[in-house]
Amino acid sequence: MQSNRSGSPASRGLLAAMHPTGQAGLTARFFALLNDRRFLPLMLLTPVLVFFIIWNTIPLLWLLGLSFQKYSLTSGDDPAFTGFANYLEILGNSSVWQDLSRTFVWVFLSVVLQTGLGVALGFLFWGSHKLPGRRIALTLLFAPMVLTPVATGTFFRLIYDPTFGILNQVIRAIGLPSVDFLGQSSTAFWAVLAVDTWMWTPFLMLMTLAALGSVPKAELEAAEVDQLPWHQRLRLIILHHGKFILMLGVLLRTIDSFKTMDLVLQMTKGGPGSTTNLVALTLYRQSFESFNLGWSSALAVILLLISIAFTSIFIFVLNLKRRGDAA
Amino acid sequence: MPDIRLDAITRRFGQQVAVDNLSMTFDEWTVTCLLGPSGCGKTTLMRMIAGLETPTSGRIFFGEREVTHLPPRKRNIGMVFQYPVMYPTLTVRENIALPLDNNAGLDAKTCQARIDEVLNILQLGAVANRYIDQLDAGTRQKVAVARAVARQTDIILFDEPTTNVEVNAKLQLVRAFKEVAQRMRQTIIYVTHDQTEAMTLADQIALMRSGAIVQCDKPRALYNHPTTEFGGWFLGSPGMNFITAAVKGGRIEAPLFPAPIAAPSGIAEGEITLGLRPEALRLQAAPGAGTVPAVIEDISITIGGRYLFRLGIGGISVKVKHAGGAVSGLEMRRGATAHLECPPAQIAFFLKGQRVAAAAG
Numbered sequence: 001m002q003s004n005r006s007g008s009p010a011s012r013g014l015l016a017a018m019h020p021t022g023q024a025g026l027t028a029r030f031f032a033l034l035n036d037r038r039f040l041p042l043m044l045l046t047p048v049l050v051f052f053i054i055w056n057t058i059p060l061l062w063l064l065g066l067s068f069q070k071y072s073l074t075s076g077d078d079p080a081f082t083g084f085a086n087y088l089e090i091l092g093n094s095s096v097w098q099d100l101s102r103t104f105v106w107v108f109l110s111v112v113l114q115t116g117l118g119v120a121l122g123f124l125f126w127g128s129h130k131l132p133g134r135r136i137a138l139t140l141l142f143a144p145m146v147l148t149p150v151a152t153g154t155f156f157r158l159i160y161d162p163t164f165g166i167l168n169q170v171i172r173a174i175g176l177p178s179v180d181f182l183g184q185s186s187t188a189f190w191a192v193l194a195v196d197t198w199m200w201t202p203f204l205m206l207m208t209l210a211a212l213g214s215v216p217k218a219e220l221e222a223a224e225v226d227q228l229p230w231h232q233r234l235r236l237i238i239l240h241h242g243k244f245i246l247m248l249g250v251l252l253r254t255i256d257s258f259k260t261m262d263l264v265l266q267m268t269k270g271g272p273g274s275t276t277n278l279v280a281l282t283l284y285r286q287s288f289e290s291f292n293l294g295w296s297s298a299l300a301v302i303l304l305l306i307s308i309a310f311t312s313i314f315i316f317v318l319n320l321k322r323r324g325d326a327a
Numbered sequence: 328m329p330d331i332r333l334d335a336i337t338r339r340f341g342q343q344v345a346v347d348n349l350s351m352t353f354d355e356w357t358v359t360c361l362l363g364p365s366g367c368g369k370t371t372l373m374r375m376i377a378g379l380e381t382p383t384s385g386r387i388f389f390g391e392r393e394v395t396h397l398p399p400r401k402r403n404i405g406m407v408f409q410y411p412v413m414y415p416t417l418t419v420r421e422n423i424a425l426p427l428d429n430n431a432g433l434d435a436k437t438c439q440a441r442i443d444e445v446l447n448i449l450q451l452g453a454v455a456n457r458y459i460d461q462l463d464a465g466t467r468q469k470v471a472v473a474r475a476v477a478r479q480t481d482i483i484l485f486d487e488p489t490t491n492v493e494v495n496a497k498l499q500l501v502r503a504f505k506e507v508a509q510r511m512r513q514t515i516i517y518v519t520h521d522q523t524e525a526m527t528l529a530d531q532i533a534l535m536r537s538g539a540i541v542q543c544d545k546p547r548a549l550y551n552h553p554t555t556e557f558g559g560w561f562l563g564s565p566g567m568n569f570i571t572a573a574v575k576g577g578r579i580e581a582p583l584f585p586a587p588i589a590a591p592s593g594i595a596e597g598e599i600t601l602g603l604r605p606e607a608l609r610l611q612a613a614p615g616a617g618t619v620p621a622v623i624e625d626i627s628i629t630i631g632g633r634y635l636f637r638l639g640i641g642g643i644s645v646k647v648k649h650a651g652g653a654v655s656g657l658e659m660r661r662g663a664t665a666h667l668e669c670p671p672a673q674i675a676f677f678l679k680g681q682r683v684a685a686a687a688g
Binding site: 216218219221222223224225226227228229232236237240241 | 377379398399400403404405406408409410412414415416417425426429430471474475478
């Protein structure tokens with residue numbers, strides 16, 4: 001039997017049927033290519049891939065290239081390849097290490113606080129289907145999440161203001177001396193952390209509600225009838241079904257929290273001193289205020305690697321748990 | 328005394344009344360099937376007995392104890408759900424053991440003995456150490472049954488447990504339920520819309536419609552003596568034929584009878600509905616005493632190999648289920664003429680949907 005490249009009519013597909021192969025030329029060839037099972041997926045992916053390469057891969061490679069160069073816009077010198085000099089400088093820079101460790105404390109505290117509060121609120125709303133005003137309360141709680149950090153920052157700077165801020169008016173009303181929350185090093189970090197928590201707790205509440213929504217009602221009812229104690233219901237049923245969504249929420253919040261910059265910039269500009277100076281703010285200042293493009297690119301690469309490390313740990317843990325379930 | 332007593336139970340969902348002022352006692356150690364079409368309130372009724380719903384009004388008693396407002400965990404019942412519930416991440420054996428482990432009054436030895444007993448009754452021994460994702464729906468449901476049974480509660484509730492199970496596994500499951508019901512002394516309520524299941528399992532069937540129990544009786548009695556048109560229609564496959572006929576001078580005239588038959592006593596004039604079981608009607612090839620000629624409109628075959636005929640007689644249509652194979656000598660085709668006999672003793676009479684006693688003699 002003679003083999004035929006165009007195949008039987010059945011294998012030629014719809015597009016080929018619309019464009020008979022008898023017609024020679026570019027169009028016919030193009031459609032023949034479309035009909036080839038090997039190329040079709042690739043061609044369908046092409047638009048996304050093009051955008052991904054233009055907006056993601058190329059800038060990333062550019063960044064990587066810059067990080068190996070001495071390149072400052074203020075010096076007037078041409079960029080010069082310096083190998084790992086930027087990286088070594090950063091790793092030996094104690095102020096960067098301080099910013100980094102402050103950021104880790106920031107990430108840890110914000111994620112723990114927001115997860116704790118978010119999960120608690122999620123459970124509260126989950127169990128309150130019949131409470132009046134539930135919808136209004138939910139809408140109000142979600143509001144902070146949709147505000148821009150710049151607006152939130154401005155808004156809270158007014159609230160915290162030592163002379164005319166409402167918080168200090170309340171403090172004075174109960175007979176205490178006013179506090180410059182953002183202006184003194186003992187309170188600034190906590191004041192900003194409180195605002196970040198106000199902003200992002202709803203996100204974890206939302207994730208908790210989504211996670212709880214994925215728990216089959218019948219299993220909870222069976223547990224109730226079977227008289228299982230609450231800790232078994234939590235572990236065997238609620239966490240089993242909800243943990244993936246919840247962990248995803250925690251992961252997203254961790255990465256996002258690591259990148260916090262706008263809120264701090266708007267509220268304290270990293271001060272007083274450097275008490276609220278998070279590493280993303282350092283990065284911003286070095287690139288857009290001091291124009292040390294080489295140095296800041298190297299820092300950006302380091303931060304990217306740290307983010308990837310976070311993600312990998314989470315994914316590893318989740319996969320481990322999944323494998324455990326399948327056993 | 329683990330009987331279940333419902334005292335004027337009503338449950339409304341907004342404007343809709345799911346269960347309407349229902350009173351009923353389920354005797355201890357009996358299997359009662361709540362049978363009815365979708366939306367008749369049977370599941371709501373069971374969920375109220377379980378405590379998963381609260382009645383809008385009325386009271387529920389387990390023996391002498393009032394449980395109306397107790398949460399399910401305080402009612403000490405077993406329940407099997409429509410969706411086979413197994414606790415994930417646990418093996419079959421661990422699933423059955425879980426509620427027992429929480430029961431402080433039980434020592435480990437008794438627990439193991441009980442688990443082995445139910446594994447044995449439900450033939451789950453081979454899968455005892457398997458996890459949930461290795462089991463089909465039918466087996467999962469058996470595990471759910473085992474878990475409920477092993478607790479040896481006085482009351483077990485089944486909420487359409489075979490709905491999500493494939494047909495072959497269904498039969499096996501129903502057999503397993505039967506076995507469980509016979510071995511364990513428990514008061515069992517079983518919700519189903521499947522009359523075969525109800526007939527197989529029940530000591531008594533409570534037939535429900537629109538939030539009320541229409542009739543509650545032994546399966547055979549329910550089938551033989553439906554008190555309502557609904558009962559006659561719902562039970563049986565297919566249900567009764569209903570024919571409206573005129574009564575004149577205490578006699579009923581209908582195309583089904585060669586001569587008028589006696590109407591129930593007390594009914595001299597007016598209209599009456601006759602209920603005829605398709606399997607009570609007889610079909611033959613040649614005319615005989617008491618037969619009328621009828622035209623075959625349709626022939627089909629039912630489960631069990633019986634023929635189901637639809638016959639036209641003087642403008643009415645009746646279903647006839649013929650026992651055995653083909654009718655001897657009859658032309659088995661549409662348009663052929665057969666002879667139908669309708670034994671007057673087998674007729675149920677209904678007035679406004681309610682059964683009336685047949686005529687004496």
